[in-house]
Amino acid sequence: VAKRDETTTALQALSLMNNPFIEAMSAKLASRTSSSEGMLRVALGRSPSEQERDVLNHYLEAHGAPALARLIFNLNEFTYVD
Amino acid sequence: MSLPMSTRRNFIGSLGGGIGSLALTDLIAKEGLGAGRHHPPKAKRVIQLFMAGAASHVDLFDYKRQLEKEAGQQWDPGEEVELFQSSPGVSQPSYWEFKRYGQSGKMLSEPVAPLGKFVDDIAFVHNLVGQTGVHSQGTLLQTTGFNRPGFPSAGSWVSYALGTDNENLPSYVVLPDHRGFASNGVKNWSSMFLPAENQGTVIRPGAQTPINDLYRPKSISKEADAEAVRSLRELNEMHSRTRQGDDRLNARIRSYELAAQMQLSATEALDTSREPQYIKDLYGLAHEGPGVDDSKINRKAEAEFFGRKCLIARRLLERGVRFVQIFSGNENGFPRRNWDSHENVKRDHGPLANGMAVGTAGLIEDLKQRGMLDDTIILWTTEFGRMPCAQGGAGRDHNPFVFTNWMIGGGIKGGTYGESDQWGFRPQDPDNATQVYDIHATLLHQLGIDHERLTVRHNSIDRRLTDVHGHVIKGMVS
Numbered sequence: 001v002a003k004r005d006e007t008t009t010a011l012q013a014l015s016l017m018n019n020p021f022i023e024a025m026s027a028k029l030a031s032r033t034s035s036s037e038g039m040l041r042v043a044l045g046r047s048p049s050e051q052e053r054d055v056l057n058h059y060l061e062a063h064g065a066p067a068l069a070r071l072i073f074n075l076n077e078f079t080y081v082d
Numbered sequence: 083m084s085l086p087m088s089t090r091r092n093f094i095g096s097l098g099g100g101i102g103s104l105a106l107t108d109l110i111a112k113e114g115l116g117a118g119r120h121h122p123p124k125a126k127r128v129i130q131l132f133m134a135g136a137a138s139h140v141d142l143f144d145y146k147r148q149l150e151k152e153a154g155q156q157w158d159p160g161e162e163v164e165l166f167q168s169s170p171g172v173s174q175p176s177y178w179e180f181k182r183y184g185q186s187g188k189m190l191s192e193p194v195a196p197l198g199k200f201v202d203d204i205a206f207v208h209n210l211v212g213q214t215g216v217h218s219q220g221t222l223l224q225t226t227g228f229n230r231p232g233f234p235s236a237g238s239w240v241s242y243a244l245g246t247d248n249e250n251l252p253s254y255v256v257l258p259d260h261r262g263f264a265s266n267g268v269k270n271w272s273s274m275f276l277p278a279e280n281q282g283t284v285i286r287p288g289a290q291t292p293i294n295d296l297y298r299p300k301s302i303s304k305e306a307d308a309e310a311v312r313s314l315r316e317l318n319e320m321h322s323r324t325r326q327g328d329d330r331l332n333a334r335i336r337s338y339e340l341a342a343q344m345q346l347s348a349t350e351a352l353d354t355s356r357e358p359q360y361i362k363d364l365y366g367l368a369h370e371g372p373g374v375d376d377s378k379i380n381r382k383a384e385a386e387f388f389g390r391k392c393l394i395a396r397r398l399l400e401r402g403v404r405f406v407q408i409f410s411g412n413e414n415g416f417p418r419r420n421w422d423s424h425e426n427v428k429r430d431h432g433p434l435a436n437g438m439a440v441g442t443a444g445l446i447e448d449l450k451q452r453g454m455l456d457d458t459i460i461l462w463t464t465e466f467g468r469m470p471c472a473q474g475g476a477g478r479d480h481n482p483f484v485f486t487n488w489m490i491g492g493g494i495k496g497g498t499y500g501e502s503d504q505w506g507f508r509p510q511d512p513d514n515a516t517q518v519y520d521i522h523a524t525l526l527h528q529l530g531i532d533h534e535r536l537t538v539r540h541n542s543i544d545r546r547l548t549d550v551h552g553h554v555i556k557g558m559v560s
Contacts, residue, residue, distance in 0.1 A: 008333045009279050010252070011294070013341035017310070018295035023302075052317060059313050063306035070302065071310045074338070076318045076331050 016074050023066075026073065030065035039065075043072045118243040123530025124560070125492030126247075126457045127399050127406075128240060131442065133434070134221065134264035134411035135422030138468035138478055139486035140506040141176045142435055144208045145189040148504040149175040149470055157471035159507055166215045166480040167424065171472035173505070177428045186496065193435035196443035204490045205558050207516050209500030209509035212466045215482030217265040217413065217422070220465030224518055225270040225407075227547045234280070236522055237405040238273040239547045241280040242538075243531050248402025249340065250347035252283035255398055255406050257391040260286060260372070261419045262412030265465070271407060275540040282407060285352070287394045288372030292352050296345055311342050351397050354390075365389035365444035366437070379419065379430060384437025392445040399449075399458060410438050421464065426476040446490060459492030459528055461521065470505040483508045487521055492528045493560055519552030527554045 016022060033039055036056035040048045048056055060068045072078060140146050152173035163170050178191040183198030188206070190198050197204070212229075214220050219229040226233040234242070237254040246253035256271045264270060271282025286292050298307045315335055322331040354362070366385030368374040376383040388410055395406040411420030411434060423430045442460070449455040467485030468478035484502045501510040509515040523533040526547070533552055537544040 008330060008337050009281070010337050010340035010344050011281075011283060013334075013337045014293070014295040014344070017307075017338075017341065018298055020299065023299040027301075049320075051320060055313050055316055059309060062309065063303070067302055067306045067310065070299075071313060074310070074314055075321070076334055077321050079334070080328075080330065 013074075016079075017070070022070060022073055026066045026069035029069035029072070034065040036060050036068060039069055039072050043078055044075075118245065119530035120532040120535055121530055123528065124457065125459045125528040126244075127404050127459075128237075128492075128525065128529070129395055129399070129445070129458065129460045130225075130237065130405070130407045131438070131460065131462045132221075132224065132264060132270075132407065132409050133421045133438065133462070133464040134217075134259065134409055134413065135420035135464075136217070136220070136466050136468055136480055136485075137421045137435070137464040138423065138427060138431055139208065139481075139484070139502070140468070140470050141178060141427055141431055141478075142191050142194050143206060143486045143488065144502055144506050145176065145180040145191075146470060146502075146504065146506045149173050149506070157505070159505060163507075165469065165473075166482075168473045168479045170469065171474070173470065174472040174478065177431070188498070191435075193432050194439040196436075196439040197446075199443060200446050200490060201496070203494075203496040204488050205494045205496055205555075206486065206488045206498045207500045207521070207555070208484070208486050208498065208502045208506075209511070209515045210467075210485045210487050210521075211509060211512075211515040211517060212482055212485070215466060215480040217465055220482070221265045221270060224463050224465055227518060227522055227549060231266070231269050232274060233545070234274040234276045234547070235271045235282065235407075236525070236547055237271055237282050237407050238276050238280040239536065240405045240526075240529065242273075242276045243526075243536050244404055244529065246402060246404065248347070250343040251351065251398065251401055251403055252279075252344075253404045254280060254282045255395075255403050256282035256284045257287065257394060257406065257408045258284060259409045259412050259419070260288065260387065262415055264409050264411065265413045267413075275545070276538060282405075285348070285394070285398075287352055287354075287390055293344075293348055296348060308342075311338050314338055347401070351401050352394060354393060354397070357393065361393070361448065364447060365393045366440035367393070376419075379417070379433045381433045381436045381440075384433040385440040386437075388437040389441035389444055392441040393448075396445060396448055396452075396454075399454065400452075410434055423468070424473055424477045424479060427468075427478055428476060449491065455491045457492060459489060459494060459525060461487065461489050461525060463487045463518075463521070467506070470507050481507070484515075487516075489521075489524075489558075494524075494528065495558055495560060497557070499555055499558055516555065517551060519548040520555050522547050523552035524555045524558055527559055 153175050154172050157170050157173040180189040180191050184201040186202050188201040212220050223229040225235050241253040273281040318335045366389035368386035374383045374386045391408045418430055449458055467481035469481045473479040500516050503510050526533045533548045537546045
């Protein structure tokens with residue numbers, strides 16, 4: 001039985017990555033807090049694990065806080081409420 | 083601090099199945115889907131040409147000598163007729179001369195003469211009947227098979243049944259008129275209760291951003307974007323390992339990769355700069371491109387607008403897109419740029435019809451040369467027809483009682499299947515009129531699909547594109 005997800009499309013991914021709204025919100029989050037710990041607390045209500053910290057900090061150092069905020073908004077954990 | 087494990091979702095999920103699969107079970111699961119076909123297909127792909135506003139059959143494809151005989155006299159069909167926004171005026175013959183074409187001698191009017199070359203291979207149906215003379219419902223009826231919202235479009239059904247031929251492009255693409263959507267807009271290409279990936283993706287050739295949000299924001303570099311996709315995958319995989327059984331998570335990870343691939347593949351597909359000049363001429367493209375002067379409606383501009391969409395459609399189909407839906411005309415607005423010629427048929431229908439004919443003839447020729455016409459179906463349709471009597475001095479009101487569709491390609495046999503009466507007012511034989519269900523059943527049949535067996539259980543009903551109606555039009559298919 002072929003299983004397909006009912007709501008996820010590439011168009012959604014494009015929206016969440018590239019829409020001007022996300023760009024504006026990323027700038028806002030980055031101005032609130034510029035650390036990966038700070039951003040995860042605001043967005044997900046928790047601190048990053050060791051593994052996650054590595055990935056997030058590496059990205060932050062290479063590309064800056066607004067780009068990191070954009071990435072965090074695109075996490076599955078941010079999209080799906082547990 | 084460790085990741086939270088004892089969430090409600092995880093708890094319920096651990097009871098068996100997982101929330102993801104629970105959500106999915108009430109959706110689909112039909113044998114053969116993915117494989118999709120019930121019998122060997124003749125066609126693999128579809129182009130639907132939708133004339134928004136209601137195209138006048140008697141001025142384009144359905145020649146009515148009786149109107150010439152009665153010209154100028156009060157039109158009297160022998161019954162009381164209630165029209166959308168007027169009372170029946172005088173009998174009004176076609177605003178353009180009809181001529182014979184091909185071996186069949188089929189009559190076409192002057193604006194659509196470019197289609198004369200292919201007339202022997204076109205299957206004309208002049209006895210379509212709808213259910214309404216209202217644009218919103220009429221449009222939905224043609225695009226989704228139901229005259230009320232809530233049902234997937236034909237393109238979504240085809241996409242669902244056959245899947246995509248190219249992972250990097252959507253299986254169903256919509257090319258709207260740049261001046262605005264048809265009545266009911268996105269509902270005409272929605273997937274509704276079918277999986278969301280079967281919805282039409284709107285592409286605007288000629289626009290700076292042909293697909294919404296296709297390009298990264300200016301503040302993000304190419305490297306930041308590429309690494310974001312990689313890092314997202316890594317983080318999302320960590321997250322999904324602690325939430326086994328939720329299929330949505332992996333689907334979402336995949337969708338980011340598809341989005342990245344689509345940026346490249348869509349850009350390439352839409353790049354017409356390397357098409358040879360003779361091809362651009364074939365489709366009627368203007369040298370100025372999409373910026374051609376349209377301050378007053380004119381044939382050159384309409385050919386550029388429609389022809390460009392046809393060329394893009396060919397490129398998309400070549401690259402594996404299953405269903406391309408091209409719209410001509412918007413919904414109202416001033417000045418009028420649609421087929422709803424209440425005021426002036428000659429002024430508004432002429433350029434739109436000619437632009438459509440030039441572009442479509444180019445498309446048919448091009449597909450033929452590439453050996454693609456045999457497995458590509460082109461369907462021309464509109465929400466309803468226009469009256470054989472005049473409205474005011476120069477217009478025609480809605481004719482919900484009969485209208486014309488035509489199809490070519492994909493194993494469809496040319497000819498005329500169903501006639502209207504002497505005026506083009508009602509079907510010649512009302513008991514054997516054609517409905518959209520028959521058109522769709524025939525379309526699906528050529529794609530190798532039995533319209534009665536392509537169903538999805540939704541709200542306890544086995545839903546299908548053709549509702550509980552429809553039959554394959556005999557004689558039209560081999």
